[in-house]
Amino acid sequence: xxxxxxxxxxxxxxxxxxxxxxxxxxxxxxxxxxxxxxxxxxxxxxxxxxxxxxxxxxxxxxxxxxxxxxxxxxxxxxxxxxxxxxxxxxxxxxxxxxxxxxxxxxxxxxxxxxxxxxxxxxxxxxxxxxxxxxxxxxxxxxxxxxxxxxxxxxxxxxxxxxxxxxxxxxxxxxxxxxxxxxxxxxxxxxxxxxxxxxxxxxxxxxxxxxxxxxxxxxxxxxxxxxxxxxxxxxxxxxxxxxxxxxxxxxxxxxxxxxxxxxxxxxxxxxxxxxxxxxxxxxxxxxxxxxxxxxxxxxxxxxxxxxxxxxxxxxxxxxxxxxxxxxxxxxxxxxxxxxxxxxxxxxxxxxxxxxxxxx
Numbered sequence: 001x002x003x004x005x006x007x008x009x010x011x012x013x014x015x016x017x018x019x020x021x022x023x024x025x026x027x028x029x030x031x032x033x034x035x036x037x038x039x040x041x042x043x044x045x046x047x048x049x050x051x052x053x054x055x056x057x058x059x060x061x062x063x064x065x066x067x068x069x070x071x072x073x074x075x076x077x078x079x080x081x082x083x084x085x086x087x088x089x090x091x092x093x094x095x096x097x098x099x100x101x102x103x104x105x106x107x108x109x110x111x112x113x114x115x116x117x118x119x120x121x122x123x124x125x126x127x128x129x130x131x132x133x134x135x136x137x138x139x140x141x142x143x144x145x146x147x148x149x150x151x152x153x154x155x156x157x158x159x160x161x162x163x164x165x166x167x168x169x170x171x172x173x174x175x176x177x178x179x180x181x182x183x184x185x186x187x188x189x190x191x192x193x194x195x196x197x198x199x200x201x202x203x204x205x206x207x208x209x210x211x212x213x214x215x216x217x218x219x220x221x222x223x224x225x226x227x228x229x230x231x232x233x234x235x236x237x238x239x240x241x242x243x244x245x246x247x248x249x250x251x252x253x254x255x256x257x258x259x260x261x262x263x264x265x266x267x268x269x270x271x272x273x274x275x276x277x278x279x280x281x282x283x284x285x286x287x288x289x290x291x292x293x294x295x296x297x298x299x300x301x302x303x304x305x306x307x308x309x310x311x312x313x314x315x316x317x318x319x320x321x322x323x324x325x326x327x328x329x330x331x332x333x334x335x336x337x338x339x340x341x342x343x344x345x346x347x348x349x350x351x352x353x354x355x356x357x358x
Contacts, residue, residue, distance in 0.1 A: 084225030097148020160293025
């Protein structure tokens with residue numbers, strides 16, 4: 001069964017269409033750390049090559065210890081996976097019930113994974129008009145309709161909205177009252193770690209946090225992610241995947257990425273600074289409306305004239321790829337998302353946008 005996955009980062013397909021190599025395209029569609037992977041990750045990968053003659057360590061012990069130190073939580077609270085997407089596909093099979101509510105716009109894989117396991121899906125659609133605020137009364141009403149599972153992404157994707165921990169706490173309370181399990185996708189929380197709800201989630205058994213190591217740590221090609229939950233749930237999630245779904249290179253890279261505190265701090269400072277500059281420059285275009293973001297991407301709305309799909313096509317000959325957001329539930333064909341890349345690359349995007357919009 002073939003899929004035409006509609007995601008950012010399909011740079012290989014685009015490159016083939018244009019007759020270019022993937023690295024000749026400025027990919028603003030995938031939200032990856034502009035400074036790339038840590039030098040320590042490169043060394044760890046090189047050092048791990050000879051170890052490929054052995055099966056991967058199924059205990060994931062080294063990476064769990066590195067995560068425990070990074071998050072200040074015991075190692076038993078972590079489940080390592082082949083990207084957080086693997087967890088998204090395993091969870092619906094493990095959880096009881098058949099009706100899920102998704103706070104949207106959101107990552108399209110939630111629906112795909114749920115439907116694969118026979119779940120019915122509904123959406124609580126947040127609107128750009130009120131900055132993607134979550135209406136708690138509306139959420140409570142939706143949960144009361146027999147919902148067994150809630151998916152919420154914080155910070156939001158593609159909108160970049162960061163919901164404070166107090167909001168997540170309220171949502172978790174509503175889930176507990178309604179008897180719904182909460183999946184809190186914190187795929188982009190590395191960009192604003194202080195807002196993570198991890199300390200709260202590990203105390204109960206009715207929620208799980210999903211984390212990605214591909215975005216902030218710059219290794220999407222390796223496929224690595226993890227869940228944070230209470231220990232019994234982590235054990236159950238662990239037994240869902242096959243025995244070697246996470247390869248040795250990914251495990252070594254993950255542990256090294258967490259240890260490079262200097263690179264990580266530098267990345268955060270760089271992204272915050274460049275995001276601010278990009279936001280301010282884009283805000284100068286009268287045709288565009290911007291949404292505040294706590295991550296390494298910006299959601300942009302075109303007020304009039306061209307559609308997001310047309311804009312994407314106009315930028316391709318310039319070898320620039322953006323994420324057309326028309327396919328997201330709750331967004332129209334006026335929305336696009338761009339990653340925060342290096343200062344020089346962001347400048348190039350702004351110049352090309354300027355020519356098109358004027």
